Amino acid sequence: MTRGLLGLLLLFVFPVFSQEFSNAEKNAVLRHGPWPAPWSPDHSNRASGNPGAIELGERLFFEPRLSPSGKVLCATCHAPFRGWQDARPRAFGLAEADRNTPSVLNVRYARWFGWDGAGDSLWAQSIRPILEPREMGGSLAAVAALVRTDPGLSCRVARVFGAVPQTEEGIVVALAKALAAFQETLVTGRTPFDDFRDALARGDGQAMKAYPEAALRGLRIFVGKGNCSACHAGPAFSNGEFHDTGVPFFVSGGGVDAGRHGGIKKLLASEFSLLGRFNEDRDGKSALKTRHVSLEHRNFGEFKVPSLRNVALTAPYMHNGSLATLADVVRHYSELSVDRLHADGEKLLLKPLRLTAQESADLVAFLESLTESKSVLPPPRAPDPACAK
Amino acid sequence: MEKRRGAFRRPAAGLIGALAGLACLTPAAPACELPAGRRLESGRLALSYRTVPASIVVGEPFEVLFALCPKDGFKPGRIKLDATMPEHRHGMNYLPSLAPTAAGYRSEGWIFHMPGRWEIVFEVGGERLADSVSIE
Numbered sequence: 001m002t003r004g005l006l007g008l009l010l011l012f013v014f015p016v017f018s019q020e021f022s023n024a025e026k027n028a029v030l031r032h033g034p035w036p037a038p039w040s041p042d043h044s045n046r047a048s049g050n051p052g053a054i055e056l057g058e059r060l061f062f063e064p065r066l067s068p069s070g071k072v073l074c075a076t077c078h079a080p081f082r083g084w085q086d087a088r089p090r091a092f093g094l095a096e097a098d099r100n101t102p103s104v105l106n107v108r109y110a111r112w113f114g115w116d117g118a119g120d121s122l123w124a125q126s127i128r129p130i131l132e133p134r135e136m137g138g139s140l141a142a143v144a145a146l147v148r149t150d151p152g153l154s155c156r157v158a159r160v161f162g163a164v165p166q167t168e169e170g171i172v173v174a175l176a177k178a179l180a181a182f183q184e185t186l187v188t189g190r191t192p193f194d195d196f197r198d199a200l201a202r203g204d205g206q207a208m209k210a211y212p213e214a215a216l217r218g219l220r221i222f223v224g225k226g227n228c229s230a231c232h233a234g235p236a237f238s239n240g241e242f243h244d245t246g247v248p249f250f251v252s253g254g255g256v257d258a259g260r261h262g263g264i265k266k267l268l269a270s271e272f273s274l275l276g277r278f279n280e281d282r283d284g285k286s287a288l289k290t291r292h293v294s295l296e297h298r299n300f301g302e303f304k305v306p307s308l309r310n311v312a313l314t315a316p317y318m319h320n321g322s323l324a325t326l327a328d329v330v331r332h333y334s335e336l337s338v339d340r341l342h343a344d345g346e347k348l349l350l351k352p353l354r355l356t357a358q359e360s361a362d363l364v365a366f367l368e369s370l371t372e373s374k375s376v377l378p379p380p381r382a383p384d385p386a387c388a389k
Numbered sequence: 390m391e392k393r394r395g396a397f398r399r400p401a402a403g404l405i406g407a408l409a410g411l412a413c414l415t416p417a418a419p420a421c422e423l424p425a426g427r428r429l430e431s432g433r434l435a436l437s438y439r440t441v442p443a444s445i446v447v448g449e450p451f452e453v454l455f456a457l458c459p460k461d462g463f464k465p466g467r468i469k470l471d472a473t474m475p476e477h478r479h480g481m482n483y484l485p486s487l488a489p490t491a492a493g494y495r496s497e498g499w500i501f502h503m504p505g506r507w508e509i510v511f512e513v514g515g516e517r518l519a520d521s522v523s524i525e
Contacts, residue, residue: 027525111448230503239448241482241502288450292483292498299482349477 020220026200028223033197035309036187036376037235039108043281044274045123047160047177048184055381056156057182060175065146067136069094074129074136074179077101080377083313084186089321093135098251100321103314106307108184111240111289115303115319116263120290121279122180124272127172143175144168155387169271173278188309189372193219196369211369217359218366226333226353226363237308237370242299245350246332246340247318249301259319260302264295312368326367330360421458424492429511429518433463436511436518440499445524450500453485456493457513466514470496472507 021029047053060066061074072093077086084103091097099115107113107122119125129135130143147153147164148171154164157174165171192211196219199207222228233239242260249257267273267290274287281287303319317323323332334355341350355363426439438455445451459465468487473480485498501507504524511518 031525230505233447233504239502241448288498289483289500292486294482294484296482298479 020216021200025220025223028229029197029219030201031234032229032237033194033201033235035190035194035197035235037109039184042108042121042123042180042184042286043283044121044279044286045177045180046280047174047181050160050181051381052156052384053160053178053181054185055384056153056160056175057178057180058381059153059156060179061182066130066143066175067094067138068142069137072136074126077129077135078104083310085314087315089316091135093129093132094137095134096252097132097134098257099319100316102306103310104183105186105188106236106309107186109236109240109307110238112242112263112304114263116259116266117242117304118263118266118270120267120274121286122183123173123176124270124274124278126176126179126183127272130172130176140168140172144171147171147175152388156384159384159386169278173272176272185377187376189374189376191309191372192369193366212365214362214365215369216366218362218364218369221355221359221363222366226355227349228333230349231305232308238305240305242302242304244298244301244341245303245318246336246338247303247320247322248340249320251320256301257319258300260299260304261295261297264293264299267293268295308367308370310371312371326364327360330355330363330367334360423456423458426455427520429520431516431518432460433516434459434465434513434518436513438509438511438520445501445522447504447524448500448502450498453496453499453509454490454493455496455511463516464514467512468494468514469512470510471512472499472501472509474503474505474507476506477503 041048047057061078064070064073066073076093077091078084078101079086084105085101086092088101090099091101102115110122113119113122113125114128119128130138131140144167147157157164157171157178160178161174165174192215196208196211196216199205199211222232229237231239231241231243242263244259249259251257268275270276272278274281274290279287311317312326315325317326317329318332323329333350334353336350336352338351353359421435423435423437424439426437429436429438435458436455438453441452441454453470457465470485470487471480472485481500482502483498483500485496487494487496489495501522501524507522507524509520509522
């Protein structure tokens with residue numbers, strides 16, 4: 001009798017959350033933090049973390065002259081007020097492209113860049129849209145001429161890199177490294193999920209109660225029945241790699257988007273990859289992934305696993321922007337057509353979740369809880385007084 | 390965080406005793422000492438390996454350091470390393486490299502990109518030694 005009363009008492013005294021989570025669930029939740037995650041500067045880029053480079057990179061991010069049209073800037077597609085993306089299904093610079101614009105928030109944590117991972121560094125990836133005809137439509141020669149003829153730009157490049165590089169390629173790489181230094185500062189703030197996760201870590205039942213119940217139920221699906229965290233792993237909610245999730249990869253005009261398969265081919269053919277002469281990492285460790293990446297048939301139609309932080313602010317979704325809302329994304333995985341998966345491994349991993357309406361709504365509530373409570377964007381930087389505006 | 394399980398079962402205690410007795414009657418072979426690490430063994434060779442860092446984390450690169458002790462004149466020949474997720478029927482997205490060191494071999498380029506059970510496979514001159522590693 002006494003034992004029974006004690007059991008009842010414990011049931012009410014102990015926080016409900018600690019009883020709901022098994023040790024495995026708790027560990028799975030804890031692995032999605034802490035946030036912000038630790039980060040160290042990019043050794044392949046001497047401008048990484050350099051205040052002068054960050055200021056130059058911010059200028060370049062909003063510089064329309066990088067496009068010969070004078071009408072398209074990085075911020076055209078990566079608009080700060082739209083979660084650093086464009087809210088369109090597919091990017092539109094000078095013309096419509098084939099893929100959705102990913103946000104550049106938290107991009108500093110990525111291993112590969114772009115939906116196909118054709119970039120192995122943030123600076124190499126920053127060159128691609130400048131030269132892409134459908135995006136900014138620039139050229140190495142035009143960008144180099146801009147720097148050489150603009151005293152303010154050439155002064156800033158020289159201040160960061162010691163001198164304006166001699167070659168067109170060198171100038172474009174310098175600008176791209178400054179652009180990367182700026183983008184590395186764009187990190188999402190803490191979210192209701194982070195507060196819950198940290199409270200769970202320290203066993204603070206009272207603080208855990210602030211987390212919405214629907215989000216909590218959705219979290220359990222995310223790390224449990226849904227197995228979402230198998231790919232959306234770690235503090236950034238991405239394992240940084242590539243998967244086929246059954247999203248059609250046909251593009252307008254009748255072609256197909258080869259995804260990761262094409263990305264690896266582009267990567268290995270690029271003079272701007274980490275295997276090339278522009279990598280400033282002296283011990284070569286930054287290029288390990290590029291040296292060892294393996295081109296496999298199964299890479300065809302695979303696309304990068306996106307981070308889920310601030311995901312509620314970055315609709316539409318998937319590599320081609322084909323799903324308009326988070327509810328659509330959850331429905332996609334709930335009703336997944338395994339016939340669309342071309343790799344045996346993905347068929348074993350991805351199965352239709354068959355979620356109830358309540359479960360689907362809970363999973364959406366969890367995804368919405370990954371939205372930052374307050375933006376932590378860095379304060380505006382003062383221009384370098386040594387250089388003209 | 391990972392849990393490991395070797396693919397080769399330990400011989401029964403009686404068999405070990407019998408083999409130990411046999412070893413006393415045969416001339417001593419040159420010693421081949423394996424460094425500390427996970428030990429895998431077949432009839433033709435023994436192998437020990439360790440990862441650097443010791444704990445494998447999803448999505449983080451690591452190295453594999455290993456050494457071999459061939460048995461009874463077995464010639465290792467070609468050595469190949471890889472890893473697979475048997476339940477998922479896929480491997481890594483990377484091809485590990487292999488280089489000799491003073492103590493054995495170093496293999497770089499390893500990334501386990503998903504949690505679950507991985508199998509680290511050493512193919513040494515036709516011998517296949519595997520170790521099971523569970524990554525959370």
